[in-house]
Amino acid sequence: MRTLRVELGERSYPIYIGSGIMDSIGELSRKHGISVKSPQLIVTDDKVAPYYLAQVEQALTAEGYSVVTHTVPSGESSKSLQVYEEVMTTAIRGKLDRSSAVFALGGGVVGDLAGFVAATYMRGVTFVQIPTTILAHDSSVGGKVAVNHPLAKNMIGAFHQPAMVLYDVDTLKSLPPREVSSGLAEMVKHGLILDRDFAYWCRDHAEELLGLVPETLIYGLERGCAIKADVVSKDEREGGLRAILNLGHTIGHAIEAVGGYGRFLHGEAIAIGMAGSAMLAGMLGRDQSLYAETVGMLQALNLPVTLPADIMVEDIMDAMQHDKKFAEGRMVFIVPEAIGSVSIVKDVPVDAVRTVVEQLKGEVNT
């Protein structure tokens, strides 16, 4: 079992990564001072529950914990205020108190939802994350928790750091191949923004990563988490630097929205977005080879780098309009400077972005 520490002063916490470590959750909870006198709540979804809920519950009860559970439907629709209130009801009925903890067993949706419950139940209780997707290696570092408002995603939330994260790579075995690639998009993104060697490592180990070879995955997740942790340590509340984590996300979020949040997985959308950012970098005078290098890395991980023909350029542009500067004809963009290095450019012409989106619909020409 590897341990990575996220340094955030008094809110620092460890990420335990390993194979077959799920059963240690009870022991680790004891070690982290979670009281056996208080009831604990596990939040999971109906896709994850059949595989791991009983195991986690048993690992906790074996250490003397009493546990209540709440299973939500899998998918983004569970990140609603209504489901949030239902989880709160379970917490109150289960008599959770201020010394209780909320355990999130699942992917990003469960982590965000359970984390917001933990952030706000009795003004905040302990939060523990047990991610079961590769994508969640990203969301389990940073403390961002949220639910959606009908008018906008992630609009209601908080910063609430977990007390610990337990990452058992064995849980990834049941992921469909598209979900695997989607998760690897965030992993290689961490290389692209800050660690050239790691970006190339992801490309060179693509086959093992896609094949979920435990040692390779453990290294990749650890390094991905470490890079993100380093950024978050320097900017916990997203004052500036943290924006670099959004490489590929401006176009990516627009693609997700235009696809109705179902057609494209998050990692697929940001892969196309990262290809677009590299293309934009070339247009803004950066190294012309960046685009080909980036696209090569993404394709090695079975990720898309172009927009399907039926996606309308203007729909993508409209979906980006909520950006404040958009109306003035300028946008803030995370622009690659080299593989492993990006900058925050505040006055990218909207027209340049439009050209990029148009070209994303064409053939890949590297």
Place this chain on the structure above:
Amino acid sequence: MRTLRVELGERSYPIYIGSGIMDSIGELSRKHGISVKSPQLIVTDDKVAPYYLAQVEQALTAEGYSVVTHTVPSGESSKSLQVYEEVMTTAIRGKLDRSSAVFALGGGVVGDLAGFVAATYMRGVTFVQIPTTILAHDSSVGGKVAVNHPLAKNMIGAFHQPAMVLYDVDTLKSLPPREVSSGLAEMVKHGLILDRDFAYWCRDHAEELLGLVPETLIYGLERGCAIKADVVSKDEREGGLRAILNLGHTIGHAIEAVGGYGRFLHGEAIAIGMAGSAMLAGMLGRDQSLYAETVGMLQALNLPVTLPADIMVEDIMDAMQHDKKFAEGRMVFIVPEAIGSVSIVKDVPVDAVRTVVEQLKGEVNT
């Protein structure tokens, strides 16, 4: 205008107290760095709005701010997740961003609701409080914000400190006499727990306080806020010391619940609770004169110190049962040691509390 500073490290903030200072809200907002480029949200209720909403709105727009407003029905029922979501909708439609602020114009309900919106809109934005009740002098210090769950009060919330509090005592003129007394209950409570001289000052200036004489009120509010601020500075997240602020609240909350949250005002319920605590102190061997002294102070402020005959002792006892130690026959209680001094006693026999509640139903015998 008096300025009191609540010391909380990087979350420190000022409370401005004075007469006729409402119009300075725009200027003070500028001074506190609230951006004129971002829309601002004022949350108020339908009782306060007709008196002050236009004035606050105008004071902000005069300084160049654009403002959206949201008026909720007055009363505890507005502290619901449903109303919370409606306020969020107004914030999103009004295009509030991370540099926006939420202004709470009203009493405790508006402060709690708007504060929880500020704590969780886009993971937290600036919060400004403009209290319009005496009771709110208590809730505007401490950073506790919350809404109610159908199963329990204040169960969903956060700690979110305001950037500033503007307290214009002129707004108190429209308060009904019962509300005035209710607010003064928290004021004298601050004397009872930590400041003997202030407790006697409240009693000796009862007539001016009840008559809302500005200079007297300003001093009382300032001293009450200062005492609470001192406690909160030492224990921001309610780890221990802060519990002394709950003098009279264990019995008081039970009285509010049994009365269906409408029959007794908060200050009335805790006044009866404080009388009970002083009585309990005598039973536990403390100075027998505490009860008479306490009751005298409360009565000077036109506050009740006994339970009406139709309130059932067992209903009050049942309402206190959520306390974890209750089942073991013991309770945690804030017990007066002298006027201006209390201690946290962790093993008060439940039977002694029952005796106190029984005697609260009798005649006052000092």
